[in-house]
Amino acid sequence: MATLAASPFSIEEFLLEEREKDLLRFSTAGSVDDGKSTLIGRLLYDTQSVYEDQVRSIEGKGTTAPGQLDFALLTDGLRAEREQGITIDVAYRYFSTARRKFIIADTPGHEQYTRNMATGASTADAAIVLIDASKGVQIQSRRHAYIASLLRVRHVLVAVNKMDLIGYDEATFRAIVKDFTAILDQIAVDTGTPVETNFIPVSALKGDNIVHHTAAMPWYEGPSILELLESLPSAADTRTSPLRFPVQRVLRPDHTFRGFAGQIASGTVRPGDILTALPSGRTAKVERIVTWDGDLEEAIAPLSVTLVLDREIDVSRGDLLVSTETQATVARDLKAALVWMDQRPLDPARKYLLKHTSQTVPATLRAINHRTDLASLSHQPAATLQMNDIGSVTLNLLRPIAVDRYAENRATGAFILIDAETNATVAAGMIRSAVDISAGDDNEGEAWGRVTAGEREARWGHRGGALALTGPAALIDAIERSLFAAGVVTCRIDTGDPVFADDAKLVELVTRVEMQSGLLALVVRNENTDHLTARVEAAEIHVESDDVMHAISTVHQLLHNAGIFISAEGAGL
């Protein structure tokens, strides 16, 4: 508190200074012995962010030399980890300097806790990755850097720690910088997200280059860890990004007021702006931006506000209000990177719920595209994803939702998966591409060409095909309805229709076009018989027409056997 004593302390000035502070969130990760807890303890202690009673409670304890504080004890929380001597979960720490406030998500480096690292990184603007200078680059540091890049943490500070143990040797530091830079380049290729990086040689134990510069490494002229943290840009400036406003709640205190409450995910909103509600596509003009403190003339992300629109359009919780010029993708089919976080592995037979912004939708796994091996950064085929695995999957949603790619928008590109039975949060997801249901295009950029059969199958859950039905009209209607109910996109060709006039060539031509478009063509001939004949390719069956349910299930089975449905579930079986 020397600075306070030197100049008379003015609380008014302090409060003005306090008011001007912004907020930087960063995550830390490190292996058990990297000295991460020591580094954070040192940051807190050297910025005078530790209370005296907390310092008193650790004096004379720990594993450091007599008279030296064991800074790691300042941050170790729970009993279990005190017993094991390791950090086992995400812990949040707070400190501030004269310039800004900081929130640290302190995450463990132990391999089995990758999920916690991803948790900490999900809200971080920056990440500190630790490397033990006496050991060189270990797999953990690679894992941390990969997760930081995958979760789009914009800035990585690589703290090369324990420089005191190697005699503050510059050559060793340079070698580590070279090794790790090569790894970071490889990671950026895989995740598609290059990160800005700084390397800082430090000793957390001695306090070198943590807060203050050190005389021990005159060859290093860069900033200390704290100087960097103070100068990095804070929360991404999204003022000029397209507006994204997920509706959390409709406020209707009385019949005169209807407002949509939410937190702006990106962009700027002003009265007069024309917005589109997704997925409905209706548009309306912003009339007011309502807050308890009065109406605003402008609001930016991430403020929580309430929007009043100029006309009644159907908007409810889960809808996304977006700028009309730059809309989000309304999709049921997503390709996403997943970090698997549950003991129970990913299982295509289990039911999962996808939570995205303010809505939750049942999701079906269509494919596991690959698993990423973090040691080699290679993609491997995988039948499942285990706890702490990272992979790429294709998901199909029961209802369409409005999304962006995670690379473009962290808020509208992220989701979590919840196991519908256990209610556990099982995965973190980052959307890589989404198939727009209206345009049928793929905003990944690779599929501006012709729509493929595979894409049609992914959309509709079945292949194109032709089902010939001959029998009583009422039964054929019931079968068509049952297929419709199961989500099959059918197109009916009544051969008795004057258009076709029993023109076999025309029927065949239309059937082929429908099949190529991925539809199930129903080639129907009404006959007043006591049985129904159904044929798919070479397979033909006959069923009595008096048992409707039996006839329906037999026809579904026929289609399933012919491989028309992608899954048994899709067949309604």
Place this chain on the structure above:
Amino acid sequence: MPVAATEVNPRSTSSFLKDPRRLSHLRLLEAESIHILREVASEFERPVMLYSIGKDSSVMLRLAQKAFYPAPIPFPLLHIDTGFKFREMLEFRDNMAREIGAELLVWRNEPAIAADTNPIALDTKRCCGLLKTQALLDGLRHYNFDAAFGGARRDEEKSRAKERIYSFRDGAGQWDPKNQRPELWNLYNARIHPGESIRVFPLSNWTELDVWHYIHEEDIPVVDLYFAKERPMYVRGEMLLPIEQSFVARPGEKPQMVKSRLRSLGCSPCTGAIRSDADTIPAIIAELISFRSSERANRVIDHDQEGSMEIKKREGYF
């Protein structure tokens, strides 16, 4: 700019720092807390706000007003009354609920209060267990609440640093620190089975200084006991014990008038006062930054044993 029929509050312009691309940390924290309040109100069937009358509760209540404005707060407030709360606190509570038009519920462990449960006859741990933890669990069960907001902050105590924003509790209201759901981005998993519940901490990321600074900026009313005043106290070494519950006095102890205030509002027998001249919010903040001792240090209960807060939380305490 002529904006008809809308009033722009000067405070709203203080959202922005001198650099208009940056928002102040308080505005960011406020936005995050409001998002949480709205999520819970929308995803749970029977949420409730635990209202403890202290400064954190006062901030949380203001944030709830903001979150749903111009609609009323869509859930009731619940106060767990141990019977040992300061008279000023109870008056403040009732006035506040009336003024903002909130529904206030009060729950007491009446059998334990009738049996004269107190921290001298028992120890503080068992007293807290009956009058706070048990009362809280009973109250939540009685009204069948499935989500309860609490004003706890992660910077208060080491075991709180790991607490999630949505803190999952089993059917018995207990917390398992090893089995918490990962919490990513601002996507909170609100799914629970029947009988289970969550505690929600919208102020998780606020520090003690943030809370006071926000109270100052927003003119939020707080209980008078926070402000320094001449008050009768039993003086025991460095400890100042309010005379509200005379039975805490040891033989021969006489109350003295001491200019003092409370840093945190607990039960009168277990909350020590501090000597202070801080009679305004800025003075309290000035005292806070010069007096570096964490605020729970003068709550007697945390000193029972190493890690006692964690044990209480496992059992169902906030």
